[in-house]
Amino acid sequence: MKNIEATVRSLRTEPPHGLEMRTLIGAGAADQVTTIDSPFGPVWVGWSIRGVTGLTPRFACETVDDFLEIHRRNAYPADTIPRDLEDRIEDALVRGATMDVPVDLRGIAEFQRSVLSMCATIPPGTVRSYGWIAERLESPGAVRAVGTALGRNPIPLIIPCHRVVRSDGSVGNYAFGPEMKRELLIREGAILV
Amino acid sequence: MLVDDLDEGFSHMVHVFQPGIYSGAFRLIRHPQDAQEVAQDTFVRAYLALERYDSERIASLQVRPWLWTIALNLCRNRATRAKPTTPLPSEDFVATTDEEPFDDEEWNARFALLPGPQRTAVVLRHIVDLPISEIVAITQRPEGTVKTDISRGLARLRKILEAEETT
DSSP states (O other), X not given: OOOHHHHHHTTOBXXXXXXXXXXXXXXXXXXEEEEEOOBXXXXXXXXXXXXXXXXXXXXXXXXXXXXXXXXXXXXXXXXOOOHHHHHHHHHHHHHOOGGGSOBOOTTSOHHHHHHXXXXXXXXXXXXXEHHHHHHHTTOTTOHHHHHHHXXXXXXXXXXXXXXXXXXXSOOOOOTTOHHHHHHHHHHHTOOOO | OTTTOHHHHHHHHHHHHHHHHHHHHHHHHOOHHHHHHHHHHHHXXXXXXXXXXXXXXXXXXXXXXXXHHHHHHHHHHHHTSOOOOOOOOGGGOOBSOOSSOXXXXXXXXXXXXXXXXXXXXXXXXXXXXXXXXXXXXXXXXXXXXHHHXXXXXXXXXXXXXXXXXXX
């Protein structure tokens, strides 16, 4: 009989295909991405087990590789998204029910995370100024920094940076153009100047 | 790497250590689905712990023995659930060496004949390829006892095989 140690070593086995990916996703260390329909055409959605991590309209990001390029986290393409999450995102995009969508802001610098979290409290149909967020964060001088943080919002439409306007009431800038921002606000019933 | 970027460091950790944990867990609990769950749950628990640990604690971690301490607890919890072994789907289960075909059911039965500490020590030393010092840390048994467990476990497996050859 051959060496028993070598025989036992020969019993080593490889893990099943996909276990590593399932583990990373299951732990929350990696995301999944897919596209879903919206009133603005298809959108890429990235999500972790804790919530939505990224969203970009396909007109701004054509392929999944383009989206993965800009997505801040490791992610795997998926065929489907959990039904409950999809329903919540749809409610947010169609009816402005953004507060019901769980979001995962891990990996975002502290100040920007605070800005995004404050922005997420703005109800549909209402607008706030960049200064309002700066004051709420007890950084009244940081109006420009608030604008920069919102301009890099990784989950637009869900974290409603479109509800933040200039202090004179004009809509101001938006990643997908001021016209789309205006359309979003009108759709939600906001009163614009 | 874990301190600088948790997700990237964690991904690396899964890539490097999960194959060993799966392989060892399979021989310890002798059930492929349970072994997959152990190999996955170990890292889910590790990730949740790492999120809570400060950078000093993460930097001082002996990662592999720490992971195996979690994995071994999970294996013990599952071992208390009596479960028959089942044949493995061939595409999910591939031996890393093909020196000679072996029957997993037969090997599971042979490992089942070893006392728990011997089985654990043999698996950690010769299937997972851990050094004695790490097995001591994981099992919390003295070095001499671990070495004895390994040699007695191997001797028992050899006897089992010899008995099979003579019948």
